[in-house]
Amino acid sequence: MTTGSVSPRRADTRRNHERILVAAAASLAETGEVSFNAIAKQAEVGVGTVYRHFPTPEALILAVYRREVRHIVEIVPVLLDKHPPEEALRVWVTDHVAHYMMTKKGLADALRTATAARGELPGDAYEDMLGAVSAMLEANVAAGTVRPGLTPVLVMRGLGGLLWLDPDGDWRRDAAELADLLWHGMAAQPG
Numbered sequence: 599m600t601t602g603s604v605s606p607r608r609a610d611t612r613r614n615h616e617r618i619l620v621a622a623a624a625s626l627a628e629t630g631e632v633s634f635n636a637i638a639k640q641a642e643v644g645v646g647t648v649y650r651h652f653p654t655p656e657a658l659i660l661a662v663y664r665r666e667v668r669h670i671v672e673i674v675p676v677l678l679d680k681h682p683p684e685e686a687l688r689v690w691v692t693d694h695v696a697h698y699m700m701t702k703k704g705l706a707d708a709l710r711t712a713t714a715a716r717g718e719l720p721g722d723a724y725e726d727m728l729g730a731v732s733a734m735l736e737a738n739v740a741a742g743t744v745r746p747g748l749t750p751v752l753v754m755r756g757l758g759g760l761l762w763l764d765p766d767g768d769w770r771r772d773a774a775e776l777a778d779l780l781w782h783g784m785a786a787q788p789g
Contacts, residue, residue: 615651617641623662632658667723670698671730683737683744688777690734691757696773699760727754744784756780 621640622632632655638645652658673694677686731750738744759776763769 671726674730683741687734691777692773696760745786
């Protein structure tokens, strides 16, 4: 009999699901490839478990993408609670978005392949990212640090420069410089 808690089997299923996604994300970041056998070994599950959760490589790649975007989006309210809006935006860009975009080049290649078979990227992930950017913009406009009228799409295009970061170079400095450049273009009082 349960008392409202999740059964151990369901909790185990969720744990396995997350371990598979973590292993797949690491594999995509390192090699840009999805090998169900290698992912099963890394996640310490059987290959059948991987197939039960993700029947195709495309399904696994899209799930990794959704998970990564979810992490980037869910940190926004945390940062806005912890920091003033200007600092929250900078921390989000340099510590979260930059890291995500720089380390996900293998994921980007895999996504192109996966979406070629299925059409296009899930629109909900793009909308979620726009919502995160919008929340950052709204907080900064309200604080008077960013000029009103900027669109989340325009800011997302500016953030696209983070894709060019070199993981073997001084990417933190480069990300900070790009954030500064973006900030000067968005500032309520340029200077």
